[in-house]
Amino acid sequence: MGHNNSPSRSRSSRFIRPFGALAGALVALALAAGPAFACGGLIGPNGAVNLVNTTTLAGYHDGVEHYVTSFEFAGGGGQFGSLVPLPGVPSEVVRGGDWTLQRLVRETDPRGELDSAFRLEAVPAAAQVLLEVRIDALDITVLRGGANEVGQWATDHGFRLPPDAPEVLDFYATRSPIFLAAVFDADAANERGQALGEGTPVHITIPTDNPWVPLRILGLGKSAAERVEADVYLLTDNPPRMLPNPSSAGNGLFLKHYAPASAELLADLRADAGMGWVPESGWLTKVAIDAAAADMTFDLAIDASGRGEPSAVRAGLPPVVDGIARASSNLDWLVAAAVVLGVGVWFSALTLGRRRLAPPNAA
Amino acid sequence: MTPGRLADGLTAAAFVVVFALGMGLIAVDPLATAPVRIDIRIRYSHFDPAAVTVPHGQPVTFVLHNNDPIAHEWMVGDDALHVAHRTGTEPFHASRPTEVSIPALSTVETTVTFDDPVAWRYVCHLPGHEAYGMVGVVNAR
Numbered sequence: 030m031g032h033n034n035s036p037s038r039s040r041s042s043r044f045i046r047p048f049g050a051l052a053g054a055l056v057a058l059a060l061a062a063g064p065a066f067a068c069g070g071l072i073g074p075n076g077a078v079n080l081v082n083t084t085t086l087a088g089y090h091d092g093v094e095h096y097v098t099s100f101e102f103a104g105g106g107g108q109f110g111s112l113v114p115l116p117g118v119p120s121e122v123v124r125g126g127d128w129t130l131q132r133l134v135r136e137t138d139p140r141g142e143l144d145s146a147f148r149l150e151a152v153p154a155a156a157q158v159l160l161e162v163r164i165d166a167l168d169i170t171v172l173r174g175g176a177n178e179v180g181q182w183a184t185d186h187g188f189r190l191p192p193d194a195p196e197v198l199d200f201y202a203t204r205s206p207i208f209l210a211a212v213f214d215a216d217a218a219n220e221r222g223q224a225l226g227e228g229t230p231v232h233i234t235i236p237t238d239n240p241w242v243p244l245r246i247l248g249l250g251k252s253a254a255e256r257v258e259a260d261v262y263l264l265t266d267n268p269p270r271m272l273p274n275p276s277s278a279g280n281g282l283f284l285k286h287y288a289p290a291s292a293e294l295l296a297d298l299r300a301d302a303g304m305g306w307v308p309e310s311g312w313l314t315k316v317a318i319d320a321a322a323a324d325m326t327f328d329l330a331i332d333a334s335g336r337g338e339p340s341a342v343r344a345g346l347p348p349v350v351d352g353i354a355r356a357s358s359n360l361d362w363l364v365a366a367a368v369v370l371g372v373g374v375w376f377s378a379l380t381l382g383r384r385r386l387a388p389p390n391a392a
Numbered sequence: 393m394t395p396g397r398l399a400d401g402l403t404a405a406a407f408v409v410v411f412a413l414g415m416g417l418i419a420v421d422p423l424a425t426a427p428v429r430i431d432i433r434i435r436y437s438h439f440d441p442a443a444v445t446v447p448h449g450q451p452v453t454f455v456l457h458n459n460d461p462i463a464h465e466w467m468v469g470d471d472a473l474h475v476a477h478r479t480g481t482e483p484f485h486a487s488r489p490t491e492v493s494i495p496a497l498s499t500v501e502t503t504v505t506f507d508d509p510v511a512w513r514y515v516c517h518l519p520g521h522e523a524y525g526m527v528g529v530v531n532a533r
Contacts, residue, residue: 176461177461177497178461179461180460180461180462180496181461181496181497183461184461184462184463184496189519190461190462191519191520191524192437192462192516192518192520192521192524192526193436193437193524194461194462195435195436195437195460195461195462196436196437198461199436250520252523
């Protein structure tokens with residue numbers, strides 16, 4: 030039968046865990062360097078952690094969302110990757126600035142240190158390819174397709190998707206069939222002399238009505254009880270409204286910072302490479318995520334104007350949670366009740382009329 | 393042979409077969425000619441149904457429909473088999489009817505005869521799939 034007690038099995042259970050922090054909703058998935066083993070682990074011979082995602086900025090200005098995130102090289106060899114759901118087709122994917130993310134952390138955490146819990150290890154149909162770009166040791170492909178098509182593409186390209194991937198991909202593809210696949214070539218990183226802990230920042234520009242941050246995908250590959258921990262930074266022109274509301278208790282979202290962005294911060298961000306879009310004034314929000322993976326069943330919908338309602342659909346919430354949907358539902362009940370009442374009145378009137386017209390009982 | 397004589401011959405043959413069947417001279421066991429077929433669908437990394445009942449001592453064909461964009465396995469057997477596969481490294485299963493790999497978005501058939509009336513578990517042993525709930529039971533009666 031060819032079975033043995035290879036430790037690769039336990040390695041495999043590590044690599045399929047998201048490397049967390051996202052904010053950019055980035056999930057590490059293993060790419061089999063060679064043929065995948067069906068019965069056991071498939072990660073490379075060393076099974077080491079190779080890719081760490083740190084933190085992400087979702088900025089929004091002039092109808093364009095700017096995702097800035099970083100893939101941190103943590104050693105090892107082979108290839109590793111991640112899938113990122115996107116709210117729309119990116120107009121550009123380029124190398125991100127050199128200090129944007131670090132500067133944001135320093136703004137909200139004076140110690141300037143990331144919580145170690147956020148530095149989780151990433152052990153490691155025909156989808157339509159919309160964009161391909163190479164950034165340092167990172168190969169990025171933007172795909173359009175349903176869950177099956179994107180899943181098939183990922184499988185064909187060596188991604189080993191965890192068992193919850195089909196449902197999670199469906200969750201996203203039914204609302205926005207755009208995904209970004211990032212493949213990190215650790216061998217190339219080694220050849221480039223990329224140091225351990227050195228990140229590769231990526232800046233994704235997405236024209237869209239409102240910014241949006243995928244959160245559910247942070248739980249991909251995790252067991253129900255495992256924690257999802259991440260930081261999301263938002264930089265918007267106005268104080269944003271969010272759904273779910275991070276101020277509400279029990280949803281695993283915590284509002285850590287909600288204030289006008291300082292002029293110094295904006296100036297620093299604007300001075301970074303590719304960050305010229307940063308406006309003269311803005312609002313900085315930091316949302317910390319700390320929830321069991323089983324409870325992380327939604328995304329973060331945002332109304333950047335601060336005057337409208339964030340979309341329940343974009344949040345991936347059932348329509349009943351949406352205020353408009355609830356009002357609509359109530360309206361439906363009122364209409365139904367009125368119809369029943371109307372029919373009753375009509376029937377009663379008809380009966381009374383017939384009784385009045387009927388001849389007197391002969392008996 | 394003319395068409396008329398051929399038709400007469402076929403009619404006569406049919407009559408003999410029907411007569412023999414009526415007299416019990418030819419025993420037809422529908423299960424012997426057509427194995428029991430059980431459809432098991434896979435969606436979102438779960439088996440549906442997660443429990444099936446089959447007759448023991450005769451072949452049962454399982455039609456395994458993988459509607460997921462990822463590969464799965466269908467391993468049926470006793471605890472020892474599942475313990476072995478939890479730590480196995482075999483890349484693909486195709487040589488044993490009780491151990492089947494099902495590529496993404498595909499359908500695979502396998503025929504198994506359960507000699508004894510016992511309950512066997514079927515499990516997908518790809519990493520994390522069993523813990524995710526990809527298990528079921530075959531009750532051989």
